[in-house]
Amino acid sequence: MANKGTVLVLGATGGIGGELARQLRDDGWRVRALKRGANPACEQPDGISWLRGDALNRQDVLSAAAGCSVIVHAVNPPGYRRWSELVLPMLDNTIAAACAENATIVLPGTVYNYGPDAFPLLSEPSPQHPVTRKGAIRVELERRLQAATHRGARVLIVRAGDFFGPKAGNNWFSQGLVRPGKPVRNISNPGRVGTGHQWAFLPDVARTVALLLARRDTLAPFSTFHMAGHWDADGTQMVEAIRRAVARRSGSEPRIGTFPWWLLTLASPFVATFREMQEMRYLWREPVRLDNARLTAELGREPHTALDDAVEATLQGLGCFSTTPARAAPSIAA
Structure with missing residues (x-):
């Protein structure tokens, strides 16, 4: 397989970062990943070069990015802690490295950039008037990225719905709907029956990014694309897909209940993750x-895994069909 160059992935231990690192590696890229506490050895058995460093340390990022033509910025503060303080400095380090390498x-x-004035159907040029702190930070992220294109960097943004997947990190599927590492006996639905919601299967998102990167030289210096992913038209299709998958694998059907938003409200002052989830509640109400x-005009079609297959792979990866528990994220699912 021909080599496509070197890519640095920041956030490769997370859901989308890890999926992108693996898929780009399989596509023939030399993949580097920055990780605090990583061994200083070069390429590991997984075919990824894990480098010791911190995305908050500019010199670490500049050194890791030397010779890279692509930098994947998929890093976030763990558990949403100090999100407003750390997100922009981490991005500034990535921008500095990309400008130095013309990467x-x-x-x-995400959809956080947009407010209700742009709902319900969002296209790339839709006005960005967010109503949350995270949304305002997302707008500023993109403003800084666009400015970086005047200093030698190029930018590719792929927006998608709520992530789910076999190795996903913090997301609604694994923190709200089911409990990782445990058999699924109850499913919590955060949405309203009759209200649509958009989901994105991580392997499909990573495949979309990989296909766009293959033609990055023909794209505009600042390019944004939206994915359709999985549209749950009435707010019940995702939970029903989970119930079908569990029934196929275990022979018993779990109970579907409503997500305990009231408990999230009570816990929000004490748990940063719950506070951030509560802020995004408006996205479940409409x-x-x-x-x-x-995207389809550019690629011809969007990579898409059937919902039932995607859900079953996700539950398997989360350890919901196994006696071996997966690492559980904070959850208050009923």
């Missing part, structure tokens, strides 16, 4: 959908 920055995007017309 392309890949940012996995339909918000991404229009992928620009």
Whole structure:
């Protein structure tokens, strides 16, 4: 397989960062990953060069990015702690490295940038008037990235719905709907029945990014694309897919209940993750959908795994079908 260059992945121990690192490696890229406490050895048995360093340390990022043509910025503070303090400094380090190397920055995007004035169908040029702190930070992230294109960097942003996948990190699927590492007996639905919600299967997101990177030289210096992912039109299709998967594997059907938002409200002052989840509640109260017309015009089609297959792979990866527990994220699922 022909080598496609060297890519640095920041956040490779997380969901989307890890999936991108593995898929780009399999596509023929030399993949570096920055990790605090990593051994100083070069390439590891997984085919990824793990480098010791911190995304908050500019020199660490500059050194790791030397010779890279792409930098994946998929790093976030763990558990959302000090999100507002740390997110922008980490991005500034990535921008500095990308400008020094004339590299392309890949940012996995979200719908947080947009406010109700742009709902329910979001296209790339939709106005960005967020109503949350995280949304305002996301807008500033993209403003700084766009400015970086005037200093030698290129930018690729791929926005998608709520992530889920076999090795996903902090997300609604594994923190709200089910409990990782445990058999699924109860499923909590955070949404309203009758209200649509958008999901994105991590392997599909990573495949989309990989395909766009293959043609990055033909894209605009600042390019944004939206993925359609999985559209849950009435707010019940995801939980029903989980119930079907569990029934197929265990022979018993779990109970579907409502997500305990009241408990999240009570716990929010004490748990940063719950506080951030509570702030995003508005996205479960009304339909918000991404229009992928620009993406399909560029690629011809969007990579897409059937919902039942994606859900079963996710539950398997989370340890919900195994006696070997997965590392559990904080959860208050009923």
